[in-house]
Amino acid sequence: MTEHTFSEAEYDAVTDAAAHWCMRLHAIDCTAEERQAFEQWHDAHPLHAFEYEAMLEIWDVAGDLPRPESAAPPLHVPLPSKPSTSWRTFGLSAAVCALALPLAAYAGWNLGWLPNSYQHFESTDNVRQITLSDGSQVELNLSSELTFSNYKDERRVTLKKGEAFFSVSHDMKHPFIVKAAEGRIRVTGTKFNVWLYEDQVRVNLIEGSVLVTSNDTLNGDGLRLGPSMQARFRHGDFMPQISETYANDSSLAWRSGKLVLDDLPLSEALPLINRYLTKPVMIADKSTASIRLGGIYNIKEINNLVATLPRVLPVYLTRNENGNPVLNAIPRQTPKS
Known part of the structure; x- marks a missing residue:
């Protein structure tokens, strides 16, 4: 069967539809019927999925554009009932056009609004080494994702998941x-490591210095880390927690394909384990959370670790309604009097 070749007009129509769906799915009033219609459109042809993913990357960049304080509130524009070129009347069109038109892009670069380079990287089953457009080197742990945008006044990375x-x-x-x-x-x-799992972040500094803030909406540049220091924070923390790392710190063992758990309570060990799993392991209660786990594991074989935990710890496995494994402490038997 001969594969259909899209004409320029058809390709433009797919791009317009992808932009429309990108805006509708980000809209507060997006309905369940619209989401179902999007799924049908998305799965109808590989080009639809490709163009939608490309539009999401442009959306990410557009979200970083500054909002002038004097800007008037946006006008209400009736949403189209079907994908059409009317999406260009929306704010997203400014970013799309600026990225597409050299003259507008040059102006956006000079104003510090738009990057002159945008990169997206993902790793799946292997540690990946990448070079950013500014020459910086990055190692991505398994199941990690980041984007890089090079602006006139700063270089900006967004770590979406992983390490x-x-x-x-x-x-x-x-x-x-x-x-x-x-x-x-x-x-x-400098040289440093960033680990992200859900809303938890850990920063380890190896060389140089960094400034860390737990909330980028706060004033100031944050707390300064020196070599062999670590910062931890999670959602809602006003300030990151700062500590020193010891000489044999194992937080970077993943670069050698290892996960080292140094006699940690399960409450701390499971986030390190779960980021490698499709179905994260849950903890039944506080008594289970306090049980400690140690050992050195291959990061590509973490799935096998879960099944072995009842053999090395006083726990048993169940599953919750979502299919997640749940660790339960084995009750201690009260000695008979």
């Missing part, structure tokens, strides 16, 4: 910003 080790090229006038959850790490040139 990354950064060797940042030095540029005092062009700071390197990593956004993770609600926090921000600001550097000019």
